[in-house]
Amino acid sequence: MKLAxxxxxxxxxxxxxxxxxxxxxxxxxxEIVLVGDEEKIVEILSEEEGWENLPLKIRHAAETIxxxxxxxxxxxxxxxxxxxxxxxxVKSGECDxxxxxxxxxxxxxxxxxxxxxxxxxxxxxxxxxxxxPKGVTLLLDGGANVDSKPVHLVQSGIMGALYAEHVLGxxxxxxxxxxxGEEETKGNEQAKETFRLFSNMTAINFAGNAEGxxxxxxxxxxxxxxxxxxxxxxxxxEGMALTIFELIKEAIxxxxxxxxxxxxxxxxxxxxxxxxxxxxxxxxxxxxxVNGYCIIxxxxxxxxxxxxxxxxxxxxxxxxxxxxxxxxxxxxxx
Amino acid sequence: MKLAxxxxxxxxxxxxxxxxxxxxxxxxxxEIVLVGDEEKIVEILSEEEGWENLPLKIRHAAETIxxxxxxxxxxxxxxxxxxxxxxxxVKSGECDxxxxxxxxxxxxxxxxxxxxxxxxxxxxxxxxxxxxPKGVTLLLDGGANVDSKPVHLVQSGIMGALYAEHVLGxxxxxxxxxxxGEEETKGNEQAKETFRLFSNMTAINFAGNAEGxxxxxxxxxxxxxxxxxxxxxxxxxEGMALTIFELIKEAIxxxxxxxxxxxxxxxxxxxxxxxxxxxxxxxxxxxxxVNGYCIIxxxxxxxxxxxxxxxxxxxxxxxxxxxxxxxxxxxxxx
Numbered sequence: 150m151k152l153a154x155x156x157x158x159x160x161x162x163x164x165x166x167x168x169x170x171x172x173x174x175x176x177x178x179x180e181i182v183l184v185g186d187e188e189k190i191v192e193i194l195s196e197e198e199g200w201e202n203l204p205l206k207i208r209h210a211a212e213t214i215x216x217x218x219x220x221x222x223x224x225x226x227x228x229x230x231x232x233x234x235x236x237x238x239v240k241s242g243e244c245d246x247x248x249x250x251x252x253x254x255x256x257x258x259x260x261x262x263x264x265x266x267x268x269x270x271x272x273x274x275x276x277x278x279x280x281x282p283k284g285v286t287l288l289l290d291g292g293a294n295v296d297s298k299p300v301h302l303v304q305s306g307i308m309g310a311l312y313a314e315h316v317l318g319x320x321x322x323x324x325x326x327x328x329x330g331e332e333e334t335k336g337n338e339q340a341k342e343t344f345r346l347f348s349n350m351t352a353i354n355f356a357g358n359a360e361g362x363x364x365x366x367x368x369x370x371x372x373x374x375x376x377x378x379x380x381x382x383x384x385x386x387e388g389m390a391l392t393i394f395e396l397i398k399e400a401i402x403x404x405x406x407x408x409x410x411x412x413x414x415x416x417x418x419x420x421x422x423x424x425x426x427x428x429x430x431x432x433x434x435x436x437x438x439v440n441g442y443c444i445i446x447x448x449x450x451x452x453x454x455x456x457x458x459x460x461x462x463x464x465x466x467x468x469x470x471x472x473x474x475x476x477x478x479x480x481x482x483x
Numbered sequence: 484m485k486l487a488x489x490x491x492x493x494x495x496x497x498x499x500x501x502x503x504x505x506x507x508x509x510x511x512x513x514e515i516v517l518v519g520d521e522e523k524i525v526e527i528l529s530e531e532e533g534w535e536n537l538p539l540k541i542r543h544a545a546e547t548i549x550x551x552x553x554x555x556x557x558x559x560x561x562x563x564x565x566x567x568x569x570x571x572x573v574k575s576g577e578c579d580x581x582x583x584x585x586x587x588x589x590x591x592x593x594x595x596x597x598x599x600x601x602x603x604x605x606x607x608x609x610x611x612x613x614x615x616p617k618g619v620t621l622l623l624d625g626g627a628n629v630d631s632k633p634v635h636l637v638q639s640g641i642m643g644a645l646y647a648e649h650v651l652g653x654x655x656x657x658x659x660x661x662x663x664g665e666e667e668t669k670g671n672e673q674a675k676e677t678f679r680l681f682s683n684m685t686a687i688n689f690a691g692n693a694e695g696x697x698x699x700x701x702x703x704x705x706x707x708x709x710x711x712x713x714x715x716x717x718x719x720x721e722g723m724a725l726t727i728f729e730l731i732k733e734a735i736x737x738x739x740x741x742x743x744x745x746x747x748x749x750x751x752x753x754x755x756x757x758x759x760x761x762x763x764x765x766x767x768x769x770x771x772x773v774n775g776y777c778i779i780x781x782x783x784x785x786x787x788x789x790x791x792x793x794x795x796x797x798x799x800x801x802x803x804x805x806x807x808x809x810x811x812x813x814x815x816x817x
Binding site for chain 1: 551553615616626629630661662663666668670671672674694695696697698699700708709710711712714715716717718719720721722723724725726727729730731734735738741742744745746747748749750751752753755756
């Protein structure tokens with residue numbers, strides 16, 4: 150696999166992105182093209198021993214797209230931005246996939262404008278893996294689009310089910326619709342109509358409505374929602390985990406010696422647990438529905454997250470899922 | 484204060500509801516009317532020593548409304564259901580407030596049909612208190628309505644701000660709009676238009692968009708969203724907390740002696756923390772926007788939650804906030 154990495158995208162770019170790529174290149178059988186400011190990338194690489202012998206290349210890109218810019222406008226106007234150049238490498242066939250931790254909007258816009266949508270898909274969706282005690286649940290859309298129509302949510306369900314089966318190895322994955330109650334009469338207009346469409350499909354294993362509490366429980370393999378709701382839920386989950394851990398830390402610091410000893414003894418267990426729940430262990434979420442492999446990483450990605458995301462990209466590309474999605478859509482009637 | 488309690492509503496009704504009411508009657512200077520199956524209520528009361536001397540009454544109601552029933556239809560057809568009879572007690576002036584842990588939809592429908600909406604309010608909203616390290620954040624709408632129009636969200640913001648100020652004692656409360664980014668250009672059509680309306684208002688302290696992670700952080704006093712999103716977020720948060728605590732428990736049970744000792748030493752700190760984060764400590768959420776005081780409690784409410792919710796009801800009624808909301812709406816232009 151040959152992967153284009155947007156070296157300039159992310160809160161901790163380019164340093165953590167480049168370091169993550171080096172780590173991945175040491176581990177995975179893949180070639181990586183680092184796209185961005187050549188001078189800065191070389192400066193970071195020079196600190197990594199023996200990087201010259203790794204399958205790493207640099208492609209200079211002078212511009213960057215920041216979080217505040219209008220995604221589609223920025224992609225159209227900044228032809229030399231790292232995300233545009235990286236996505237072009239996939240379009241031209243020079244790379245198999247593109248990975249970015251920069252502006253999600255810009256990465257999605259670049260994919261839509263340059264790679265185009267798969268025939269039959271109205272809106273691409275980010276399939277975000279959520280760690281649960283029973284394994285990974287895929288939530289889509291994680292924030293690629295808002296105000297989606299019911300048919301778009303159904304398309305997300307089909308793509309999510311194929312990804313869960315062929316990339317995550319889940320048999321006959323259970324697909325749920327995120328809603329405010331179990332009954333089919335519950336929800337807003339979008340959810341009610343989506344429920345009706347899902348119920349008429351035999352191609353996927355539709356398991357009914359999923360409530361908010363079903364997301365962390367892990368009883369569904371795929372949970373479908375509008376990107377507006379998905380993005381809010383994901384950020385809320387992150388914030389909650391962060392708040393709980395900070396409170397535990399504060400409480401321990403302020404506590405007596407016995408409690409501190411207790412914390413010390415319990416620490417390996419808590420660390421192990423937090424690792425199981427840590428989204429950065431997965432590192433990247435595929436953007437499904439465009440003509441090319443595209444991985445969206447979290448804005449705050451560390452080198453470790455990027456390295457893990459490159460592992461995700463590897464499995465994603467080798468699954469050949471793009472062709473499977475195309476075939477499934479040709480066979481579907483909406 | 485005289486409070487009508489729907490004794491039959493809730494997963495653990497009537498036992499936990501009745502016990503919670505007894506506990507509250509021992510603590511609070513208020514009269515409670517338990518509405519529901521008289522025989523069952525008396526049976527539970529008979530286990531409580533000296534209940535005859537408490538300010539408790541029973542009002543018989545033969546029917547109940549279950550979770551699966553269509554709320555408005557059920558309220559119209561079941562005139563003798565506990566929630567309808569309890570809400571009628573407020574309408575007639577016999578009670579000052581009504582409290583239910585039963586079907587949220589039925590409680591909201593009963594309030595809307597029997598008490599009617601406040602003039603100027605298009606949709607009532609549930610103001611759910613969320614515990615954060617910096618105090619309580621109010622999220623509204625917690626699930627009274629879906630597919631709300633921007634003007635309804637603005638009305639929720641006004642009501643939430645008044646509640647935060649006059650009941651929770653927050654000065655000049657910061658009101659945020661739940662969205663997928665900080666910039667005013669972000670979000671779905673509903674959010675973008677709501678942002679515009681909020682920005683033109685001087686009557687409340689609009690602090691811009693709040694992202695999902697801002698909910699548990701506690702930087703906003705009031706966060707406004709559609710009831711569809713609010714309900715999903717609240718249930719997701721509950722599920723996540725539950726999952727994390729179960730995982731910690733499992734990990735400790737499977738661990739070695741040192742870890743078990745650690746857990747034992749740390750337990751008082753963890754319990755204290757979990758108490759700070761426990762939503763049942765607040766117990767009830769007011770339904771704002773109807774002509775009467777109405778408290779919605781969680782379906783899984785224990786006696787303790789109900790007792791705390793009755794405390795909330797007490798403060799709510801004494802705040803005289805209904806009149807303040809009416810005045811504020813008369814002065815507002817939309």
